[in-house]
Amino acid sequence: MAQPMIEFRHVKKDFNGQTTIKDLNFTIDQGELFVLVGTSGSGKTTTLKMINQLFVQTDGDILFAGKRIKDYDLRTLRLDIGYVLQQIALFPTMTVRQNIGVILEMKKVPRKEINRRVDDLLEQVDLDPEKYRDRYPRELSGGEQQRIGIVRAMAAKPPVILFDEPFSALDPIVRTQLQDLVVELHQKVKSTIVFVTHDMDEALKLGDRIGIMSHGDLLQVDTPEEIAQHPANEFVEDFFASTVGKNIYETPVDKIMRTGFSVSAPEQIDSPVQVRSNDVLEDVFSKLSNTPIVEVLDAKGQQHVGWIDRKAIISYLSETKH
Amino acid sequence: MSDLIKTFLDQKDQLWQALLQHLEISMIALLIAVMIAVPLAIWATHHPKVAETLLQITSVLQTIPSLALLGLLIPLVGIGSVPAVIALVIYALLPIFQNTYVGIDEIDPSLEEAADAFGMRPIQKLFRVELPIAMPVIISGIRTAMVLIVGTATLAALIGAGGLGNFILLGINRNDTSLILIGAISSALLAIILSALIRLLQRMSLKNMLISVGVLIAAIAGGVGVQSLSKPVEQITVAGKLGSEPDILINMYKDLIEQDNPKVKVQLKSNFGETSFLFNALKAHRIDIYPEFSGTVLETLVKDDSTKKLSEQGTYLKAKKLISQQGRMTYLEPMNYENTFGIAVKRSFAAKYHLKTISDLSAIQDKLHGGMSLEFINRKDGMVGIKKAYNLDFPIKSMQPSLRYEAIKKNDINICDAYTTDSQLRQLDLVTLQDDKHVFPPYQGAPLMNDDFAGKHSKVVDSLNKLKGKITAKQMQEMNYEVNVQKKSAAGVAKTYLVQHGLLKAGE
Numbered sequence: 001m002a003q004p005m006i007e008f009r010h011v012k013k014d015f016n017g018q019t020t021i022k023d024l025n026f027t028i029d030q031g032e033l034f035v036l037v038g039t040s041g042s043g044k045t046t047t048l049k050m051i052n053q054l055f056v057q058t059d060g061d062i063l064f065a066g067k068r069i070k071d072y073d074l075r076t077l078r079l080d081i082g083y084v085l086q087q088i089a090l091f092p093t094m095t096v097r098q099n100i101g102v103i104l105e106m107k108k109v110p111r112k113e114i115n116r117r118v119d120d121l122l123e124q125v126d127l128d129p130e131k132y133r134d135r136y137p138r139e140l141s142g143g144e145q146q147r148i149g150i151v152r153a154m155a156a157k158p159p160v161i162l163f164d165e166p167f168s169a170l171d172p173i174v175r176t177q178l179q180d181l182v183v184e185l186h187q188k189v190k191s192t193i194v195f196v197t198h199d200m201d202e203a204l205k206l207g208d209r210i211g212i213m214s215h216g217d218l219l220q221v222d223t224p225e226e227i228a229q230h231p232a233n234e235f236v237e238d239f240f241a242s243t244v245g246k247n248i249y250e251t252p253v254d255k256i257m258r259t260g261f262s263v264s265a266p267e268q269i270d271s272p273v274q275v276r277s278n279d280v281l282e283d284v285f286s287k288l289s290n291t292p293i294v295e296v297l298d299a300k301g302q303q304h305v306g307w308i309d310r311k312a313i314i315s316y317l318s319e320t321k322h
Numbered sequence: 323m324s325d326l327i328k329t330f331l332d333q334k335d336q337l338w339q340a341l342l343q344h345l346e347i348s349m350i351a352l353l354i355a356v357m358i359a360v361p362l363a364i365w366a367t368h369h370p371k372v373a374e375t376l377l378q379i380t381s382v383l384q385t386i387p388s389l390a391l392l393g394l395l396i397p398l399v400g401i402g403s404v405p406a407v408i409a410l411v412i413y414a415l416l417p418i419f420q421n422t423y424v425g426i427d428e429i430d431p432s433l434e435e436a437a438d439a440f441g442m443r444p445i446q447k448l449f450r451v452e453l454p455i456a457m458p459v460i461i462s463g464i465r466t467a468m469v470l471i472v473g474t475a476t477l478a479a480l481i482g483a484g485g486l487g488n489f490i491l492l493g494i495n496r497n498d499t500s501l502i503l504i505g506a507i508s509s510a511l512l513a514i515i516l517s518a519l520i521r522l523l524q525r526m527s528l529k530n531m532l533i534s535v536g537v538l539i540a541a542i543a544g545g546v547g548v549q550s551l552s553k554p555v556e557q558i559t560v561a562g563k564l565g566s567e568p569d570i571l572i573n574m575y576k577d578l579i580e581q582d583n584p585k586v587k588v589q590l591k592s593n594f595g596e597t598s599f600l601f602n603a604l605k606a607h608r609i610d611i612y613p614e615f616s617g618t619v620l621e622t623l624v625k626d627d628s629t630k631k632l633s634e635q636g637t638y639l640k641a642k643k644l645i646s647q648q649g650r651m652t653y654l655e656p657m658n659y660e661n662t663f664g665i666a667v668k669r670s671f672a673a674k675y676h677l678k679t680i681s682d683l684s685a686i687q688d689k690l691h692g693g694m695s696l697e698f699i700n701r702k703d704g705m706v707g708i709k710k711a712y713n714l715d716f717p718i719k720s721m722q723p724s725l726r727y728e729a730i731k732k733n734d735i736n737i738c739d740a741y742t743t744d745s746q747l748r749q750l751d752l753v754t755l756q757d758d759k760h761v762f763p764p765y766q767g768a769p770l771m772n773d774d775f776a777g778k779h780s781k782v783v784d785s786l787n788k789l790k791g792k793i794t795a796k797q798m799q800e801m802n803y804e805v806n807v808q809k810k811s812a813a814g815v816a817k818t819y820l821v822q823h824g825l826l827k828a829g830e
Contacts (some may be wrong), residue, residue, distance in 0.1 A: 078441030
C-alpha cells in the first residue's frame with residue numbers, strides 16, 4: 001500500500017491549559033479528498049491548522065509524506081501546502097494576477113511562466129483572464145473571490161491543499177457551483193485535499209472519505225456510503241439523519257448514490273428514463289411516478305453512474321427517523 | 323495689501339533663501355523621524371506591551387512646549403539647525419509611530435494567517451502584505467507630522483536655524499505686519515504643497531515610493547554637497563542680533579570686507595538671536611564676527627567685580643582687555659555713536675510733569691505704568707540698578723522690545739526702556755530722561771571675533787577698523803528710521819552710508 005500523505009499519531013492539542021484535542025490517530029492517503037466534518041468546537045479546524053503548523057501540537061507526531069513535520073523547515077513545508085481560508089483573505093493591495101502568483105513568485109518562478117500559469121488557472125475556474133487578471137479583489141463578487149482563493153492555493157501545484165470551511169459564507173447557489181469546481185479540479189490535479197466543513201451534505205458530496213469529529217474526538221473515518229449505512233455510533237447516525245429531512249425536493253440524486261441507496265441494474269430494459277446526478281429529487285419523483293426505475297448519469301450526462309427506483313428513495317427518506 | 327506686495331518684492335531673494343532653508347530643515351527632520359518611527363513601530367507590532375509604553379513616551383514628548391524644548395536643547399547641542407532638527411524630529415515621532423503601529427496592527431488577522439500559511443518570511447510578509455495595506459494610514463501619519471514640522475520650524479529662527487520664522491521674528495521686531503504675513507503665508511503654502519506631494523506619493527506602489535524617497539535623499543545630500551563645493555575660497559560668517567541696527571552694521575561689514583578681499587565671500591546671518599546666542603555661537607566658531615557693545619561685554623560676557631564708573635574709552639578698553647583674557651577674543655575699535663539704555667516717555671508727558679532727568683520721576687511714581695523688555699528689567703545696569711540708585715518703585719510689565727513702543731503709543735503704558743539710537747524715539751516723539759546718577763554704562767559698538775580668526779585675517783581686521791569713530795548717534799537713529807519706518811532694505815541703507823562717507827566706492 002502506498003505511503004499515506006498525512007498521518008496523525010497520538011496528537012494532542014491544548015489551548016491555555018485546556019485540552020481541545022485528546023488523542024488523534026488517522027491517516028490521509030495520497031490523492032484523496034478527505035473531509036473533516038463536525039459542529040463548531042469539535043476540533044476540526046484545529047486539526048487542519050496543525051497540518052500546516054499554524055497551530056503546533058502539544059504532543060504526538062504528525063507525519064507529512066512519511067517524515068515528522070517537526071523535522072521539516074517550516075517555510076519549505078508551507079510552500080508545499082496550499083491553503084484556502086473561510087475569510088477568503090485575498091491580499092487587497094494586489095491584483096488577481098499578483099494574488100495568484102504570490103507563491104510562485106516566492107518560489108522564484110520566472111515572470112513569463114507565472115503569467116502563463118495565471119491565465120491557465122483563471123480559465124480552469126471559468127474566469128476570463130483578459131477580464132479578470134488585472135482586477136482588484138474588491139471588484140469581485142464573493143464567489144469570484146473564492147475562485148481566486150482556490151487557484152491561489154493551487155498555483156504552485158502543491159501536493160496537499162487545505163480548505164478551511166471555504167464556502168460557509170457564500171450563498172447556496174454559489175456554494176454548489178464551487179463544490180462542483182472542487183470535485184472537478186481534484187480529479188484533474190490529483191492533489192491530496194483536506195477539507196473542513198460543518199455541513200454534512202457538503203462532506204457527503206465531496207469526500208472520498210469523511211472524518212466525523214465531536215468534542216476533540218474523531219468518531220468515525222469512512223466513505224460516505226459506510227457512514228450512511230453503518231454509522232459507528234448514535235452521534236454519527238444522527239448527524240447523517242439530520243441532513244436527510246431537510247429540503248427533500250432539493251436533495252441531489254448524487255447524494256442517494258453516494259450514500260449507498262442505489263439499486264442494481266434491472267435485468268432488461270429498453271431506453272430507460274434517465275436523470276443526471278445533479279438533478280434533484282423533485283425531478284426524480286415525477287419520473288418515478290410513471291416508470292419503476294430510472295438510470296442515473298453523471299452531471300454531464302455522459303457516464304453511467306447507477307440505478308434508483310421507488311424503494312431506494314423510500315429507504316433513503318426513512319433514514320430520518322430511527 | 324500694496325504694502326504686502328511691495329515688501330514681498332523687496333524681500334524676494336531673502337524669502338527664496340529662507341524658504342529653501344525651511345524646506346531643508348523640515349525635510350531632513352521628516353526623513354529622520356520616518357526612519358526612526360516606522361521601523362520602531364514595525365518592531366512594536368510584535369511586542370504589544372512595549373508598544374503601549376512607546377506610544378506613551380512619544381505622547382509625552384509631544385506635550386513639551388516647543389519653545390521649552392528648543393531651550394532645553396541649547397546646552398546639549400548648541401544653537402543652529404541641529405537642535406532645530408532634533409526638536410522637529412521629536413514632534414514628528416508620535417503621529418508617524420502611532421499611525422504605522424495602528425495601520426499594521428489593525429490588518430485583518432486572516433490576511434496575516436494567509437501570509438504565514440503561504441510560507442512568507444517575516445520580511446516578505448512585511449513588504450508584500452503588511453506595509454502595502456497599512457500604507458494609507460502610515461502616509462496620513464507622515465502628512466500630519468509634516469504639517470506639524472513645517473509649522474513648528476518657524477520657531478527654529480529663534481535659535482539661529484533660519485527659515486521662514488526669520489520673517490515672522492523680524493516682523494514682530496520691526497512691528498511690520500507685512501513681514502509677519504509673508505512668513506506665515508509662505509509657511510502655510512509650503513505645508514499645503516508638501517501635503518499634496520505626499521498625497522501623490524501615496525498613489526504609488528511601494529517600490530516607486532522607495533525610489534522617490536531615495537531620490538529625495540540624494541537630492542538633499544547633493545544639495546548640501548554642492549553647497550559645500552560651491553563655497554568660494556574663503557567664507558566668513560557675520561551675524562547680528564535682532565533688529566535693524568545690527569542688520570545695517572553687518573551689511574556694512576560685508577561691504578567693507580568684500581571690497582578689500584575679493585576672494586572672500588561674506589555670509590550674513592541677520593536677526594540671529596539675542597546676546598547669549600550670538601556669543602555662544604562665536605565661541606563655538608559657528609559664526610566668525612558679530613557687532614557687540616562694550617557695555618554688554620563688561621556686564622554680561624566677562625566677569626568683572628569692580629563697580630567703578632568708567633568713561634566711554636575706559637569701558638571699551640576694559641572690555642577689550644577682559645574679553646581677551648577670559649574669552650580669547652579680539653574686540654576691534656569702536657564706532658562713534660553710543661547706544662545705551664534710556665528711559666523714555668512721550669514728549670507731552672515730560673512737559674506736563676516737568677521731567678528732564680530720571681530723578682524727576684520719584685515725585686510722580688504713583689502715576690507711572692511701565693512696559694519694558696525682560697532683559698532690561700533684570701539687568702543690574704538696567705532697571706535693577708535704576709531702582710536702587712534712584713529709589714524708584716512703580717509697576718512694570720515685561721514686553722517684547724517692539725511691543726513696548728506700540729504700548730506707549732496707545733497709552734497702555736506711559737514709560738518704557740529704549741535704546742538711544744532707536745528709530746521709534748523719533749517716530750513716536752519720545753524723549754529719553756537724563757541718567758543723572760550714571761547708572762547706564764556707556765555702550766559703544768565694535769566687531770567681536772575670536773583671537774585665532776583675527777590672527778589669520780589681518781586684512782579683514784583692517785577693513786573693519788575703517789568704521790572706527792564713524793557713525794554718530796543721530797546718523798544711526800536716522801538709518802534705523804529708514805529701515806524700520808520707511809521700509810528701506812538694511813543692505814541699501816548701509817551701502818548708501820558707506821558711499822556717502824567715502825568708505826566704499828560707488829557703483830559696487
